[in-house]
Amino acid sequence: MxxxxxxxxxxxxxxxxxxxxxxxxxxxxxxxxSFNDARRSVVSWQGFSTRWYGEVFDDPQILRxxxxxxxxxxxxxLLSVVLGTLLALGLERHTRSSVLxxxxxxxxxxxxxxxGIALLSFYSLIHFTLGTGSIVIAHSVWxxxxxxxxxxxxxxxxxxxxxxxxxxxxxxxxxxxxxxxLPVIMPGIVSAALVVFTLSVDEFVIAYFTAGQTVTFxxxxxxxxxxxxxxxxxxxxxxxxxxxxxxxxxxxxLNRPRPDGMPELAGGRT
Amino acid sequence: xxxxPRTRGAAGEGLxxxxxxGADVISIEHVVKEFGPVRALDEVSLAIRENEFFALxxxxxxxxxxxxxxxxxxxxxxxxxxxxxxxxLVGTKPYTRPVNMMFQSYALFPHMIVWDxxxxxxxxxxxxxxxxxxxxxxxxxxxxMSSLAERRPNQLSGGQRQRVALxxxxxxxxxxxxxxEPLAALDRKMxxxxxxxxxxxxxxxxxxxxxxxxxxxxxxxxxxRIAVMNAGHVLQVASPQELYDRPxxxxxxxxxxxxxxxxxxxxxxxxxxxxxxxxxxxVDGLKEGVAASLAVRPESxxxxxxxxxxxxxxxxxxxxxxxxxxxxxxxxxxxVLEVSGTPFxxxxxxxVSMASPGETVTVAWAPDAARVLTS
Numbered sequence: 001m002x003x004x005x006x007x008x009x010x011x012x013x014x015x016x017x018x019x020x021x022x023x024x025x026x027x028x029x030x031x032x033x034s035f036n037d038a039r040r041s042v043v044s045w046q047g048f049s050t051r052w053y054g055e056v057f058d059d060p061q062i063l064r065x066x067x068x069x070x071x072x073x074x075x076x077x078l079l080s081v082v083l084g085t086l087l088a089l090g091l092e093r094h095t096r097s098s099v100l101x102x103x104x105x106x107x108x109x110x111x112x113x114x115x116g117i118a119l120l121s122f123y124s125l126i127h128f129t130l131g132t133g134s135i136v137i138a139h140s141v142w143x144x145x146x147x148x149x150x151x152x153x154x155x156x157x158x159x160x161x162x163x164x165x166x167x168x169x170x171x172x173x174x175x176x177x178x179x180x181x182l183p184v185i186m187p188g189i190v191s192a193a194l195v196v197f198t199l200s201v202d203e204f205v206i207a208y209f210t211a212g213q214t215v216t217f218x219x220x221x222x223x224x225x226x227x228x229x230x231x232x233x234x235x236x237x238x239x240x241x242x243x244x245x246x247x248x249x250x251x252x253x254l255n256r257p258r259p260d261g262m263p264e265l266a267g268g269r270t
Numbered sequence: 271x272x273x274x275p276r277t278r279g280a281a282g283e284g285l286x287x288x289x290x291x292g293a294d295v296i297s298i299e300h301v302v303k304e305f306g307p308v309r310a311l312d313e314v315s316l317a318i319r320e321n322e323f324f325a326l327x328x329x330x331x332x333x334x335x336x337x338x339x340x341x342x343x344x345x346x347x348x349x350x351x352x353x354x355x356x357x358x359l360v361g362t363k364p365y366t367r368p369v370n371m372m373f374q375s376y377a378l379f380p381h382m383i384v385w386d387x388x389x390x391x392x393x394x395x396x397x398x399x400x401x402x403x404x405x406x407x408x409x410x411x412x413x414x415m416s417s418l419a420e421r422r423p424n425q426l427s428g429g430q431r432q433r434v435a436l437x438x439x440x441x442x443x444x445x446x447x448x449x450x451e452p453l454a455a456l457d458r459k460m461x462x463x464x465x466x467x468x469x470x471x472x473x474x475x476x477x478x479x480x481x482x483x484x485x486x487x488x489x490x491x492x493x494x495r496i497a498v499m500n501a502g503h504v505l506q507v508a509s510p511q512e513l514y515d516r517p518x519x520x521x522x523x524x525x526x527x528x529x530x531x532x533x534x535x536x537x538x539x540x541x542x543x544x545x546x547x548x549x550x551x552x553v554d555g556l557k558e559g560v561a562a563s564l565a566v567r568p569e570s571x572x573x574x575x576x577x578x579x580x581x582x583x584x585x586x587x588x589x590x591x592x593x594x595x596x597x598x599x600x601x602x603x604x605x606v607l608e609v610s611g612t613p614f615x616x617x618x619x620x621x622v623s624m625a626s627p628g629e630t631v632t633v634a635w636a637p638d639a640a641r642v643l644t645s
Binding site: 159161162164165166167168169170171172180183184 | 363364365369370371373374375377380390391395438439442
């Protein structure tokens with residue numbers, strides 16, 4: 001009995017090792033190759049070097065694309081978080097409709113390619129000039145949905161009597177929102193912002209459809225790849241990987257369940 | 271006040287607080303509150319006096335918390351007036367009312383330390399910093415929380431949070447303090463301690479307290495006067511003694527303390543109880559033939575070994591002892607009346623006659639110790 005169980009546990013370990021290898025080995029290879037002191041398109045290890053990182057920062061096209069992407073991500077994040085917060089508040093407090101709920105989260109599930117095509121036809125229908133603005137709006141479509149979903153988890157445990165207590169103590173509605181509601185849900189808002197920002201930075205499909213002449217960072221990489229995978233691209237991808245991981249870890253940290261985040265219910269009626 | 275002998279139950283002596291009472295601070299006039307088709311408050315009228323410790327008592331869902339929230343301004347009344355110091359509060363916002371509330375969940379601001387929680391309401395008044403510091407420090411000392419002023423609410427115990435909530439709600443010196451089930455979250459020992467403490471504090475700060483509770487013992491211990499509510503109605507407003515001794519109806523009689531009921535109809539000088547015949551009772555002013563309950567407090571009746579032990583004017587009924595519980599200072603005897611099978615409970619010192627289960631005994635009480643209730 002116990003032997004076969006030990007055997008199962010052993011196999012589980014192997015299985016888990018393979019799984020993690022499958023998930024993370026390509027990333028490891030990517031990171032390692034970004035430090036490879038080799039000429040373009042040579043895959044064998046030629047020694048450690050950071051020269052490709054230097055080349056990334058010397059490449060004006062990459063830098064311009066990065067700048068564009070950060071502007072787009074920042075604007076899309078701002079729009080998503082402001083509207084997403086209001087949406088989350090409205091949904092949590094003023095509706096009981098699960099249909100409406102589903103409708104709000106639906107944009108997350110729509111295939112990017114469909115969103116891209118839909119937006120492109122919509123923009124041309126209303127003669128909206130494609131460019132940075134159109135990408136910002138496009139990213140906000142699912143950004144708002146993501147932000148609302150994340151902020152709602154924060155609102156679910158929110159004890160509304162703290163807002164009433166604030167009103168009771170002589171503070172009007174809007175100052176109450178700013179001094180009580182907003183600080184208490186702020187970790188959720190920040191974590192939503194980090195997630196939306198990360199998603200916007202590496203989003204390719206929708207941006208490609210709605211970019212017009214604008215070149216975002218993923219579009220730039222895509223155009224570089226057409227001439228083969230270079231160590232420079234590996235360096236760029238590694239930088240992006242590090243940046244995304246940082247933001248996601250920060251988002252998870254901020255939105256973790258905390259004892260001091262919310263007042264525990266002081267007790268029920270007996 | 272009548273000359274009837276007053277019997278007091280286990281509920282304890284209601285403490286009187288001194289200070290002048292008399293003028294009404296707040297009067298609730300014909301207040302109706304509807305939630306959709308549900309009438310949570312139905313024509314409620316009450317007057318609460320200056321410096322009074324007033325309790326709204328009733329089972330859950332009776333409307334007591336709704337009434338408190340209407341006074342605080344968190345619910346709009348459907349109709350009626352809530353007049354404080356001569357001014358109608360209906361339609362005004364919570365932040366303009368000179369009333370503060372202590373919430374059942376305490377509603378402490380989780381992102382602020384204790385000191386800032388208490389200072390919050392004074393900062394809203396834009397008082398000078400020096401004055402805010404003085405008043406916050408003073409009120410924290412009053413509730414014994416000075417040493418924990420730098421803590422966050424999540425670093426406090428339930429009892430400590432309760433004190434902070436209390437401090438925060440009295441620091442603005444409201445005309446009326448509303449307390450929603452202030453002790454419900456505390457354990458029994460702490461609750462008894464806080465009952466006394468609330469009483470002391472109310473006396474010290476001289477603010478009118480309106481407390482909502484479902485616990486009759488709590489209300490009896492703390493309140494000067496109690497309004498008993500049920501199903502959106504105020505049934506009786508009276509002092510704890512008055513409620514206990516002279517309940518106006520069956521609901522109040524059963525809700526405040528324990529009561530034995532015998533159902534029957536009013537006949538001259540007695541209530542005619544089926545199978546028991548007429549039992550003498552104070553029926554003055556009641557119409558003959560009306561359905562009535564004869565209500566006898568467990569401590570108003572006695573267990574006797576034989577009918578001869580009763581005094582001549584006593585009402586006597588024979589009963590079988592079901593069970594006897596000795597609880598130290600008292601003996602609780604559970605009986606079933608013979609013939610009708612009605613359950614009957616008696617609480618006495620048990621020193622005279624401690625019956626044993628199965629024994630047939632005589633239950634006796636003085637006719638004027640019973641109440642006749644027609645509703």
